[in-house]
Amino acid sequence: MLYNRTGNSGLLLPALSLGLWHSFGATSDHANKRALCRKAFDLGITHFDLANNYGPPAGSAEEALGEILATDFKNKRDELIISTKAGYHMWDGPYGEWGSRKYMIASLDQSLKRMNLPYVDIYYSHRFDPNTPLEETMGALAHAVQSGKALYVGISNYPAKQTRKAAKLLREMGTPCLIHQPRFNMLQQEPKEQGVFKAADEADMGVICFSPLGQGLLTSKYLNGIPEGSRATLGGFLKKDQITAPLVEKLRALNKLAEARGQTLAQMAIGWVLAHEEVTSALIGASRPEQIEDAVGALGNLKFTKVELGKISGLIAS
Ligand code: NDP
Numbered sequence: 001m002l003y004n005r006t007g008n009s010g011l012l013l014p015a016l017s018l019g020l021w022h023s024f025g026a027t028s029d030h031a032n033k034r035a036l037c038r039k040a041f042d043l044g045i046t047h048f049d050l051a052n053n054y055g056p057p058a059g060s061a062e063e064a065l066g067e068i069l070a071t072d073f074k075n076k077r078d079e080l081i082i083s084t085k086a087g088y089h090m091w092d093g094p095y096g097e098w099g100s101r102k103y104m105i106a107s108l109d110q111s112l113k114r115m116n117l118p119y120v121d122i123y124y125s126h127r128f129d130p131n132t133p134l135e136e137t138m139g140a141l142a143h144a145v146q147s148g149k150a151l152y153v154g155i156s157n158y159p160a161k162q163t164r165k166a167a168k169l170l171r172e173m174g175t176p177c178l179i180h181q182p183r184f185n186m187l188q189q190e191p192k193e194q195g196v197f198k199a200a201d202e203a204d205m206g207v208i209c210f211s212p213l214g215q216g217l218l219t220s221k222y223l224n225g226i227p228e229g230s231r232a233t234l235g236g237f238l239k240k241d242q243i244t245a246p247l248v249e250k251l252r253a254l255n256k257l258a259e260a261r262g263q264t265l266a267q268m269a270i271g272w273v274l275a276h277e278e279v280t281s282a283l284i285g286a287s288r289p290e291q292i293e294d295a296v297g298a299l300g301n302l303k304f305t306k307v308e309l310g311k312i313s314g315l316i317a318s
Contacts, residue, residue: 001044087126099129
């Protein structure tokens with residue numbers, strides 16, 4: 001594993017991190033959840049990323065991790081970076097989502113209880129709240145650190161302008177913003193195009209990119225149809241009708257390019273994300289341990305020639 005410095009902080013994050021958004025809900029097999037975490041850790045993936053609402057039901061991924069930490073990671077807490085977030089709907093009534101101090105602090109307390117932890121390493125505001133003063137949301141993050149419930153703080157899905165403002169506020173509060181967590185992959189490049197990478201870089205923050213595989217699109221999974229049990233068949237955020245014939249054409253061409261590099265498409269997609277100098281870590285998901293092995297194989301070839309980058313851009317734009 002490679003470990004990259006997060007912004008200008010003292011914290012090193014693995015070039016690959018494991019997210020528990022999918023495959024860790026109450027109906028998923030517990031033995032598989034344990035196998036995923038163990039495989040990741042054995043390969044040097046020291047960072048597990050959660051949020052209050054991961055499941056289903058919301059909260060169950062944190063509960064699962066709490067159990068796994070107790071059974072499989074005894075005495076390993078200091079070798080792990082565990083993050084959680086609050087921002088999306090978590091409980092009924094006016095205090096169960098967005099960015100108020102009330103919600104942010106209550107949600108962190110609930111997350112700690114579910115994971116049976118005294119603190120998380122990184123606590124995130126999961127989304128910008130246009131109706132709460134940013135001072136209040138950032139103040140709640142700073143409070144989490146001051147009260148010993150988080151070591152670092154981050155923001156996720158924040159546009160460039162709010163990223164700059166959040167970074168300034170947190171710096172003034174004495175709790176620098178460690179990291180930004182946007183979605184970024186070959187098919188979805190908004191953080192690069194809309195200035196989020198630049199804003200994070202200028203504020204000395206690290207960047208951890210979620211869905212580097214486009215939820216599985218940027219793997220060999222959908223090149224010849226939609227396999228039963230794949231994420232696109234589960235009725236979540238990835239829909240079957242997104243997998244159009246022109247997209248599959250594109251993916252097949254990208255797959256050929258990956259083969260020419262001696263990689264799988266998933267490995268090339270991860271390598272491409274990590275080739276951006278602002279990026280600290282690619283935050284992958286997995287439904288099987290072998291997928292984590294495949295992903296880690298990306299580290300074998302992280303260099304792209306100008307010709308390859310040009311071909312990738314051309315294919316994506318086509
Ligand atoms: P990816 O883009 O890495 O997609 C992961 C999925 O792709 C897997 O679950 C699997 O799906 C498929 N896959 C992975 N490897 C392979 C392979 N080698 N071959 C074939 N298929 C493969 O990331 P996610 O979308 O899962 O997001 C990762 C993490 O990012 C989340 O767990 C979460 O922590 C974070 N996140 C943060 C968000 C935010 O708002 N901050 C939003 C979304 C995610 P299948 O089930 O089909 O096998």
